[in-house]
Amino acid sequence: MGASSSTEQVPADQREAETLAASTGALPMLQNAFAKLSDPETKAIPVDSLQQCFTLSFDDPIGEAGTVPSYFPALLNHLGPSIVDLFFLAEKGGVSWIEFLRGYTKCCGRTSASNSFKNLFKVFQLTAVKAGLPEKLQFESDDSDGKVNGSLLPADLLMLLWMCWVMSWDSRNLSSSKGQADNVLPDLNHLVLSAVVSCTDGGADLGVYDSDVTGLDVQLPAGKLQLWALKMIQNLPDCFTQHVHARLRNSVTREDKSETTSSSVHDTPSTTECSTHLLTCGRAWAISLTLRSTVREEILKICFASHVDEKIGNLLYRSSLHGKGLNRFWSNVEGYNGPLLLVIAASSGDAHEGNKDVKRWIIGALTHQGFENKDTFYGTSGCLYALSPVFHVLPSSGKEKNFVYSHLHPTGRVYESHPKPLGVAFGGSIGNERIFVDEDFSKLTVRHHAFDKSYVPGSLFPNQGFLPLEALILEVEAWGLGGTTAKKVQTSYKKREELFTVQRRKVDLKTFANWEDSPEKTMMDMVSDPNSARREDR
Incomplete structure (x- = not known):
């Protein structure tokens, strides 16, 4: 079923459907999935079986940031039927081979970014309607240029x-389910507030530090929302395409056909594990939606780690654990020649005097290479992130290459007439850095984007003005995103440095006790005859 004999004449519509499916690289998998799911008599997949294949079960969800609405589990229960109704045309006996291929191509085939978001909005709209919620979006036409109206x-x-997050998690863990655990939904308020600020006229004046997004009564126009998503989280539709692909692939790998009906989320990290670090599951997932490289896969491993030990394996430095200061930081990141994510939590205002206007925010900086001890800027690319309370990504602009600056105490020099600043910085120029962390890791300076041409303009925290802001650093984390190879190289580097240190500390007692080789004899000989020619033998 689904495979054509070489001696048979293949209809033109079937050949076209198979060619488009083959362009995705999934044709062999689709042939096996069709053979598993289809009825041998009708040579078609029953609609119920295909619906159950895409359905998710998510009972009693727990939200990191608050209560989860009671209708959310119903959304996931209607996800499978919505996908089939939208993309898989069913005939009298079910979904035929040709329509099965066409449906998969509509979901997972190559298309424009705007059309990908349109498909995702369609799935969400129909799922919400099936769950009994009002219809809020309207679609002008079925072509890729059709606009999305409503709000x-x-x-x-x-x-x-949340629906996209669950689909993404499920796609990664279908083959490694180990049992039922707490169904924890990450805190994604920073993403929602980013959309509110970008899509509404008064969003910039919103009190984002204490806002409850579930209670905000503001309309987000679909057109503006789509533009915001294309700019800020362009990989969001991949959650849907990966879900469709992973579910069909899972129907092939499982021997028991009944196991493909629906699945629950398993082994999700507990709420305390997710919120222990600055890089929470929600923030890591938001960053992953902005990346399209191997770094994305590494940060998703942090986001969807089943246990806290898996997550902290990527943690190279944490100021509350390893101690504050540039030297402590350097001893943990030195030798790591891979992408690194630096996350900084800071507070503006004087908290020691009981100031009620103290604001706490979190920013991040992603560099695609390890840190180097230089008194100049370096780097090939990078991104700056506003992570909390509002999410914002500031990629490289391509105008300058002052991406990273990391300078320790100079070695081998006692005096410098014009010493370079000691610390870690991103963007700008020396003395006018976009982000600067001082040597003690106690003070953070953030400047306006007008001083920086390496990263695109934008605010790193709400209501950032033109004047530089000095903030108190609360916590600093450095996460390695270079995979196991970079970690092994760093481990080898540290072992080699430890060996050199031990060797330098060793003293050859025989040589030290020999008068002919002693420094004292050399000095006495020089005093007795300073003009004699000598050769250094050591």
């Missing part, structure tokens, strides 16, 4: 993001 509330956007 969503911040609570609706949160449900959409």
